[in-house]
Amino acid sequence: MSGMWVANGLSQDLPLGVVMAGSWQGAELAIWRSATGRLSAWNDRCPHRGMRLSHGFVRGETLSCIYHGWTYGTDGACSKIPAHPAMVPPAAIKAEVYACVEADGVIWVAPAGTEVVLPDLSGLVAVRSVTVQADVAALTRGLPGFVQHGAVWRGQVEGAAVALVVQDRGASVTLHGLGAGDRVRLSRWLDGVRRLVEEGVLA
Template identity: 60%
Template sequence: MTPRWIATGLSQDLPKAVAMAGHWQGQDLAVWRSATGRVQAWNDRCPHRGMRLSHGFVRGETLACIYHGWVYGADGVCKHIPAHPALTPPATIRVAAFACVEQDGVIWVAPADTVGAPVALRGLQPLRSISLTCDVAAVLAVEPALSGGDALRGLVQIGGQACEVCLLVQHNAAGLTLHALCAVGVDRIAASRWVEDLRRRAERKGAA
């Protein structure tokens, strides 16, 4: 069964007043953090001309489109159109919002009517998001210590020590993105090199 909540990024990669691209099951999302730190995920299309809102810019609690500067407030409703400064935009000019929660340093998205919370990931620290051009089977084939489907978990060898890792799977058109976490206290540079090595091995396996 397809999970409702899907990891689309790590909190550390989305500072305040920044927008980035995300997605849920092929649905492109603009994921952005306001100046006060609130994270939201919206349909990644400006209702005006279809520009990706993830290319936009954040001022305060609003996200503005890079193309013509239309400004959207926290409810997704257009608040301001620079070319028509005196106009109060109608409330029907609105960007569809997804459910979005930040938990354990991970940004999770789900359809708006989703109830419940993503799985908790205790004792783990965020590491990196990396994209692979292979499938999950290739990852599991080269790292037998890992198991799972939507979250690959296990004890792996990093720097000569057994280390708990969790790789949250996000499928995309070219393969998959793994949002990697590792046990608190593990050297993240060593863990990052392990992830790079895992990707090289898995992609080689996937291409074989």
């Protein structure tokens, strides 16, 4: 079931109290980290008026929609409707919740209830994410000598082990880069990969 899990960023890029946009296959997601560090991933849509929750704000252990301030707890249930402060929101008002975990510095998302089976990235350090304007098929051009295992491409850069975790966004691909060697060198190498793949697409 590891194919169900989609990488959505590096842990270091989602600090406490922050929400960001994410994706699972075609679905758009809001991924956020509470004040105490709890990770959540939801459908990027407030049930009230369809506003993207990824534009919202985190307070403590809740995420609020930026449109009307409707507030949701980490279980996805609406806990507050500011227009009606005295009302207890009906249980039916609930964000659509995905499973969200992090391991080895990578944030992973899957449909709720998916068994947690993730690639082993231990021994590598999360470096950075790079978004490439190309589809997944174009990646082979920029990654000669790399071997693909599901969402993870493994290889060597200047003698050090590297893993790139691929997040397919349809028209673009985000590569979440981890490595055992020098971080700055790996970061520069990733820029080169992006150029190669994008130029290959143009040519």
